[in-house]
Amino acid sequence: MLKLLSSPAYVFLILAIVCAWLPAVHWGRFSIRPWLVCFALALCGALATGVLGLVGLLLVLVLALALLGAGCDWLPKVFRLALGVVAALLALALAMHKLPGFSNLLLFNDVQLSGDALPFTLYANFDKGIAGLLLLAVFCHKAQNLVELKIDFRRSWWLVFITILLLSIVGLLSQFFRFDFKFPTATAVFVVVNLLLTCVAEEAFFRGFVQESLHRLSSKPLGSVLAVGASALLFGLAHLAGGAMYMALASLAGLGYAMVYQQSRRIEMAILLHFGFNLIHFLCFTYPKYVGA
Numbered sequence: 001m002l003k004l005l006s007s008p009a010y011v012f013l014i015l016a017i018v019c020a021w022l023p024a025v026h027w028g029r030f031s032i033r034p035w036l037v038c039f040a041l042a043l044c045g046a047l048a049t050g051v052l053g054l055v056g057l058l059l060v061l062v063l064a065l066a067l068l069g070a071g072c073d074w075l076p077k078v079f080r081l082a083l084g085v086v087a088a089l090l091a092l093a094l095a096m097h098k099l100p101g102f103s104n105l106l107l108f109n110d111v112q113l114s115g116d117a118l119p120f121t122l123y124a125n126f127d128k129g130i131a132g133l134l135l136l137a138v139f140c141h142k143a144q145n146l147v148e149l150k151i152d153f154r155r156s157w158w159l160v161f162i163t164i165l166l167l168s169i170v171g172l173l174s175q176f177f178r179f180d181f182k183f184p185t186a187t188a189v190f191v192v193v194n195l196l197l198t199c200v201a202e203e204a205f206f207r208g209f210v211q212e213s214l215h216r217l218s219s220k221p222l223g224s225v226l227a228v229g230a231s232a233l234l235f236g237l238a239h240l241a242g243g244a245m246y247m248a249l250a251s252l253a254g255l256g257y258a259m260v261y262q263q264s265r266r267i268e269m270a271i272l273l274h275f276g277f278n279l280i281h282f283l284c285f286t287y288p289k290y291v292g293a
Helices: 008-019 034-049 054-070 077-095 126-139 146-173 187-217 222-237 244-264 268-284
Strands: 025-027 030-032 105-111 120-124
Touching (some): 008 034, 008 126, 008 187, 034 126, 054 077, 077 126, 105 187, 120 187, 126 187, 146 244, 146 268, 187 222, 187 244, 187 268, 222 244, 244 268
Antiparallel strands (some): 025 030, 105 120
């Protein structure tokens, strides 16, 4: 955890993600959003410490402008669609670490969490985190207060439970993982990185951006079904590198996350469900994958 907290780039990035839910602060006729201040400080800290290069900075700024343009109702629809495609491709490439200009922080390398598991390597991915922040702050629908969040929880708790239960059963039956209750020393770092730099980024992209965009463009009610299905399938395909079983589990998980998002079209419950299952997998099952004794 000290390695993560000693980097100003990551400290301000994490603060920016948390502050994305805060309202603007007003001083007379001026107002500013707290996440923007932390976002600017994260970029400055990243440039100063080598986490971010000039090419990376340019790509981040292009993504921000494309997202802003895609959400501008006064622009012609064809321009908004084109900017949306640019934003989607840039965000996906950043999340998959395919673009230059970033030096992500290695936190753990080939740690053996279980004797019969694959080695576990954990990066704090600045490129993925910054893309997730911009998607979350600029494009995603968010709960405005705790009342809305409570309403979403009451509406979705049963689907959250079923999704986690079904994923656990399928994972055990397929021997993708086995029961392995533990509390590793890496847990605190895993919680912060997985929640804020992984789950927020992935849900902001696949649900808040892709699914929401398809929902808006498609006719109802069939369009909603197609948006849910496409979001789940794309989420599964994004995990293809982990193998066929991993892709199948990710597709099933994506279906649950997409259905939870569709109930409110606000991002919080999808993020919490995604993180909840990841944490259960980390603490209660072989992580990241069972490979036999």
